[in-house]
Amino acid sequence: MKSVDLLKNKGVMNFTPIFLLIIVYSFLQGILFEYVFKNIVGYNIISVLCSYIFSAVILLFFVKYFEKTTFEYFGFSKENNLEAIKVGTGLSIFSIVGVVAILLMSDSISLTLSKDLKIGIIIILAILVLMQGFLEEVVFRGYLMTRLAAKKGKWIAILLSSIFYLVFRMSNPTTSKLDLINIFLISIVMSLLYWYFDNILVIAIFHAFWNCISGVIFGFNISGIRVSDSIFTVEAISDKQILIGGSYGIEGSIIATVFFAILGLLVYMGLYLKMFRRIARNK
Secondary structure (H helix, E strand, O other): OHHHHHHHHHOOOOHHHHHHHHHHHHHHHHHHHHHHHHHHHOOOHHHHHHHHHHHHHHHHHHHHHHHHOOHHHHOOOOOOHHHHHHHHHHHHHHHHHHHHHHHHHOOOEEEEEOOOOOHHHHHHHHHHHHHHHHHHHHHHHHHHHHHHHHHHOHHHHHHHHHHHHHHHHOOOOOOOHHHHHHHHHHHHHHHHHHHHHOOHHHHHHHHHHHHHHHHHHOOOOEOOEOOOOOOEEEEEOOOOHHHHOHHHOHHHOHHHHHHHHHHHHHHHHHHHHHHHHHHHHHO
16 A cells, blocks of 8 residues: 555654544544534434534544654545546445345335435535535544554554544444444454555545435435434334344444445455465566
8 A cells, every 4th residue: 555655754653643643633523513502403313413423524634743744644545536436436336225125125224315405504504514424434544544554564553543443433322332343343444445545535435425315315314313404304114123124224224234244355356366466466
């Protein structure tokens, strides 16, 4: 990974500020939500998203001037960005539409067009949801995982950053055992995708569009947080919460578990195939 090589050469390896900044990020978004945005717009997804976004922006601004690093140290690339955007968008659409299609065909849910569409609110929600998903990947994979990989290696970095992400997500409402398993699994898969494509844009776009399509378009809860307005309204037909994810949303579904397990396995196999090809070229 280019960002890992850059960090090794620069020597940005002190773990104390790295972990402290992640902890500060987690507390900061909670404080901003509880004492700022909740008082301005009430207890809803807009205040939650604003607190996530503002805390991430503050963190990244501080890191940029504290470490004096460029965006390449966060996993961004100067090359193939259009391809990365296409891959991230395509993977996201394929994933979420595929999972929703399975739920519809199994008569687990029904979708109806929302009667009172508030286009302005939906556009604002879409922008905020896209920003929140994008910035989360930059913080946990682009910042934390990259720096861990520079010191401890990629596999340790994937494991530790996924554990941190899991702990961070445990603050979300309605978190069951399957929700936690899926959060950890999805984090592992995102890390593998980042490693494979070596461009944070792929997973940042993937995460952003996954949240936006599932929440703002289809009307599912986003990690336990209810979306106030969406293009479609989703209703549960099946009483089997394990199939539909319950109040946590589609990420808590066993179908999502199977899907991301398969995707992770394919990416893992792709990584080893890529490694063998590189070894063969060097012989």
